[in-house]
Each structure stands twice: as C-alpha cells, then as structure tokens.
Amino acid sequence: MITLRRPEAGPAVPAEPTPHGRRANAIRVEHLDAYYGTHRAIGGVTFDVAAGTVTAIIGPSGCGKSTLVRCINRMHEVTPGAYARGSVFVGDVDVYSPYADPVAVRSIVGMVFQKPNPFPMMSVYENVAAGPRLRGWRLSRREMDDLVERNLLRAALWDEVKDKLHRSGAALSGGQQQRLCIARALATGPSVLLMDEPCSALDPIATYRIEELMRELSREVTIVIVTHNMQQASRVSEFTAFLLAGEDGVGRLVEFGTTEELFTTPKDERTEAYITGRFG
Amino acid sequence: MTSRADRVFAWSVGALALLVPLTLLGIALLLLVDAWPSVARYGLSFLVTTEWDPVKLVFGAGGYVFGTLVTTAIAILLAAPVAIGASVFLVEYAPRLVRGPLAFLIEVLAYIPSIVYGLWGFFVLVPFMRTTVEPALQGTLGGVPLLGALFSGPVVGLDLLTGGLVLAIMILPIILAIAREVVSAVPSAQREGMLALGATRWETVSRAVLPYARAGIVGAAVLGVARAFGETMAVTMVVGNSSTDISPSLFTPGYTLASAIANQFTEADSELYFSAIVEIALVLLLVAIVVNAAARVLIRRTGAAREGMIL
C-alpha cells in the first residue's frame, strides 16, 4: 500500500518517509511491450521491484532501458506515436487500467532525467514548490517553507542553497541542479523515484554525491535507476535487471536478480558476456 | 598559409558586406538632412501639436502620431493573443500530420504583399464594418459611459478601428510564425520535467513552456508592433485619411504617420512642407530601428533556431 499523507491532515508532512515492509512490492511490471509507432522497443518484460530498495536497469545502448522506466509513470507515451501494452502496478495503483489518468500516475511517481532540467524561470524555492503548487495543496507560507527546506535537506542540497533560495535554479552547478531536480521530485512525497541515467551529464564528484544520496533515500522511497555504468549499478543497487535487444531490435529482460548474484554468478551467458565487457 | 588570392576574396566579400551597414547609415543620414528644416523649426513639439496646415505652413504631426498609436494598439491587442495561442497550439497540441502544413501555410501568408490586405480591407472589410460591425458596436456599447465614447460619431467604415483591424490581420501570421519558432525551441526536457511532476498539458504549457519562451514571445509581439507601426498601404486604403483631430472615437477617419506620407508626399510643394513629411519618415525610421533591435535581442535570447528569419 502506498501511503501518501494528505497535507490537510495534521502537520503538513506529505513527504514524511513511510516505513515499508521489505518484502512488499513497490512496482510490478507484467508482460510489458512498448512501441514507437510500429517499432517495438521492449517486449514481454516482467519483474517486481521490492519496496525500499534500489533497483538498477542495465544494458547496452538501444536496449530499451530508458523506455522501460518511462513506461512506469507513463512518460513513454509523451513521445508522439509511442504507446505501451501490458500492465504496471505502482503499489496498488494500476497504471495502465483503462480508467487510469496518466497525469495522476505521474503525480504519485517521481522522476529524474538524464540532464538536469530545473525550470530556469523559477527560483530554487519555486522549483521545489512546483509539485505541491500544481496539486493545489493549500499550505501556509510556513508549511511551504518547511516542505521546501525538508526536501532540500533530503536531497542533501540545503546547506549549499539556503542562502540563495530565491535565485534561479539554473544558476547552480550541474550536480546541484540534479539534486535540485531530486528535491523537486521528492517534494510531493512519491513512493517511487525513477532515475533515467541521472549522472551521465555529471562529473565524478557530483556523481559520487548523488550515489550516496540514493543509498540514503532508498530507506524512504523505492528507487529505479537506469544506468549504462555497471560500476554504478553495483555500487548503489540491491537488485539489477539486465536488458538486451535481440536481433529483431526488441529489448527483452535477460536476467533479473540481486546485484551481487548478477555480477558474480550470472545465470545467462549473455549477462556474463556483457558484464565482462565482451559487448555493449 | 593564406594566399594573396584568398585575402583579395575575403576583402571583396567583406566590402560587399560592409555595404549593408553603410546603406542603413546612408538612409538615416539623408533623411536627417532633409528633415532638418522641420526638425530645427519645431523640435519635439512636432510630435505633439496637431495643426497640420500646408497653406499656412504650420506642421504638427501629433494627429498622425495619435492615429498610428491607436491603430497599432488595436492591431497588437487583437493579433497577439490569437497568434501566440495558435503558435502554442501548433507546437504543443496539434497532431504531427497537420502541424507542418499548417505552419507552412501561415508562413506563406506572412509573405502576402500588404497591398493585397489593403485591397481586401477596402472592398470586403470596410463595407462589413460600416453595415454590420460598427452599428452593432454603437448599438450595444455606445450607451455605456466612458466606453461609449470609443464608438461615437458617424459610422463610415473608413476609420481607425478598421485600420487597426486590417493591421491585426496582417501582422497575425508574422507574430505566429516567429512565436512558433520560439516555442519550438523550448527544450523538451522542460516539458518532460513538468509532465513528470504530474502536470496536465495546459499546466505544462503555462508553467514550463511559456515562462521559458517568454522573452522570445514578447520579441515576436514587438516585431509585430514594429511592422504595424510602419505599415503603409494596407492602412492607407482603409483608415480614412481626413481628420488630424485627436478624438476618443475609434470611428474617426484618421491618418497614420505612414499614410500621411503616402497621401501627401507628391503634394509637397514647399521646402518646409517637404521637410515635415521627411521628418515623419525619419520618425518611422528611428522607431523601427529601436523596436526591431529590441525584438531581435529578445528573440535571440531564447535561442530560436532561425532567430534571424526575415518576414
């Protein structure tokens, strides 16, 4: 059960971490196919993501790993001509139910993109407040200040920006911008955070800080991270999914398991070939 | 190693290119020289006094300035919202199949000569305004205090309101084409960032796309203002050209700066009369330079792909 507190109830703490049972599934993906027009990008992908864990999706370029995470919050279909078949559950929310509203799906799942994309016409503060404001949460000035501060703290950014809350979000460094985007995504208290190669545009030090942050955050939110960097996957994740495009160009899930197993004793020879650097 | 021939070629290309700024400078200087008698005699009061009498040799362009400001204001108020709304629709909402052809059609329409808009305005819009729109405006809003003054007086169709309307139709495709470029230049990461926060499409447009594109959209509108300000033929044919009085009624058959030049240039039989008309041209020139420069800077700031597109 995903728990999202209403801000009206008691003190406004919509983003307060919720203890999850370790065994509960935060995400379930079943027989997922995703298309761009007539081209099938991924086919028949099925796996579960345990709540409160970090799960990495790895694979060579073009295997559909970004497409896969974008299907989880229905961002995939934003691309003209793109659509998906199959089912995805986030907690007990049926993302591809005929009654589902993609806008509502996106508001219960946070997402961080490859390149940091703070809104440049908004201040640091407004960037974090953007989600709550979209939803029309009626927060007092104080409550909003608290919410912004708390989420900047969660994103390990508060100390660096507390004196420039009202400057443009675009004035920060690349790594800071990405952490601002994480704070922005956390501000509405999602149970799941999707990260699409969040460090690929960052230098090693900024990358290190984000990886550290992911480990801390995973106690509160379930994280799915797409990465082309196997070291990163092994550093931050507990579970790993390996995706590979077949000769038909369709990306399929080759292997899913704990990160330790997958990197030390892979069951599939293609996984072994990939992690030992023989292709990709 | 740069050869001699290379240098010769580079210099000749550079010299040809230099003719471009020289042309601009030449136009400004010659107009200034010819306008000087009037500039020296009237100073800034030329722009605010409204008596324009070639017989008594008294020239004040205030009435023309007023007519230009009124028609330009009507044009931009009507055209900008429609053009900006349509540009957003074309980029953010329209299916890909219709987006290209529709955008291209509008770009072609921006190329249509102003005389054609004038012809259409004169034969189609003016009668329609006289028989339908203006009586209706007068009938409904004419009795309202203050607002009614805008719609008072005899209804002829050839007036500032019709002039502004023709201008609005004329600058609509221009603003639309540039605003479309500007909105297209907004990075998709901005849209996705807002969508992923759980925004509806309109919220994505209003909170991410439009703020990002703001400078360029303002630039597009300013370019529309510049065009409306200096436009001659389309306005000349429908604006009336008979009264230099400043009256609140939009039904005044007024003049604009440009239509005054077109109507009176060949009649200027004395040096001062001629000089006064050239001063009007000089005013148009200076305003055009300032406004265009501002618009280009604004559009460039948003990094629109074809920021230099000439329409």
Next chain:
Amino acid sequence: MTVAGATRFVVPESHRVTARRRLAALVMGVLLGAATLLAASLLVVIIGYVVVRGLPALNLAFFTDRPRPFGVEGGGVAPAILGSLEMGAIAALIAVPIGLGAAIFASEYRAGRWAGAVRFCAELIAGLPSVAVGVFVWAFLVRSVIGSYAGVAGALALAVIMIPIVARTVEEVLRLVPSGLREAGLALGAPRWRVILMIVLPTARAGIVTAVVLAVARAAGETAPLMLTALGNVFFNFDPLRPMAALPLQIYQYAVSPYDDWHAKAWGSSLVLVAAIAVLAVSLRLVTRSRSR
C-alpha cells in the same frame, strides 16, 4: 495487499487531479485550438477572396494589353507586369552581389563580431518601413540625380528591401552545406576562396537561386516605395530613366478608381502577385528541405 485483478484506479486524494485542473486544461485546449482555427480561417478567407474575385479578371488581354483610358472597359495590365519584372531584375542586379557578399561573409568567415554586426544591420534594414525607404530613394535619386520619377529609382528602393532578404536566406542555405564538404576541399589543398566558389556555392546553387527569386517576388509586392519613386505608367515603357508601371501600383490605382472593371483587374493583379509568391515560397521550402535531410 492484492494486486491481481485490480482495475479500479485509485490514487490518494491529495494526488488526484482535481476537476478544476481538468476543466482548466480542457478550456485552455479548446481556446488555443479556437485561436488556431480563427487564424487559419481568416487567412483562408483572404486568399479565397483573392482567388474568387481575381480569376474572372484573367484573360489573354489581361496579360498582353495596356490599361485603357478612364471609363473604357477591357485592356490589361501588361505594362505593370513587365515593369515589375524589369524593376525586379534591376533590383536583383544591385541587391544580389551585396546580399550574397554579406551571406558569404556571415556564413563562411564567421568573423565573430563583424559577421554579427552585418547580420544585425540586415535585420534592421528588413525592419524599416518601406515608405521610409521610398522617401530615401526619392531624395537620393529622383530629386537631383535623375530629375524625374524613374524605373531605376523604383529598382533601387526594391533593392534596399531585397538586400536583407537575400543576405539572411542565402546565409541559411549556406549553413545547410555540410561542413565536411568544405573540410574535404581544404584538405585537398584548395585555397579557401576556391572552396567557396567551386564547392560551397555550387552545392547550394538551387537554394541560392530560389532565395533570390523569392526576394524579388517579396520586393515586387511593395507598393509604398514605388509610389514615391517609379510613380506608375499606363503605357509600355522599358526606359528605366522614365516613370514605370508596377503591379502593386496598378492594384492601388485600380482599387481607388470608381470603375467595377478596374476593381476586377485589381483583384486579378493581386491573384497574379500572390500566386507568384506562393509558388516561389513552396519551391524554396522544397529546396531547403531536401538539402537538410
């Protein structure tokens, strides 16, 4: 918690999309669509009028005969068509070298600040009110050098209007030439000027030609500057030193006349002008498009 068979879509209330947000999205979508429809239909209406009223005026005499005296039906606008062509051609002779030079300067010698300054000036010239250009040419040529209204004065006014169009459009076309071609030429040891003349310009030839013709067509639609320079003429005249007819001038003169036959000819002339511009714009687009792919 059960997942299987869950088809209801339940999201915590704080994260539901409120009816107000949905309504706002719907209303704004409709409004934006309506704006597009309004813009498109206005423009369709204008083109429609030009076609419907212009077509009946077109016949052989329209293209071959000269205007008749006041009140006499028949005749055509041949002097105006020829005058527009002649002034367009002379204007091109003046404007193309300058525009091309500016384009090559801006695109091939990206000399930073200078290229930017030339481009900026071109944009400012493009933004000048055309009537002011007419006043300039009148003062520059008509008043003293020639001493009368003349076709060549009209051509100069049109040239001033064409220069920025040629400069900017050709610059865009030149930018579509792959830089690999330039580098290949330079790597063969060819000097830069030969690379530009032998490789870059020929590669972009179709685009340049169309850009120039489009600029002529755009300038040929100008009326106000010609009123102050070429004046107009109801007789055939090819002498550029004497007053010359032009299509836009003919449209204006016929439009403000009291005769129905002349009004029809004004619409016919407009149709010819608009059709020429549309054809050229379409071909320019086809050229730049095939190049950019």
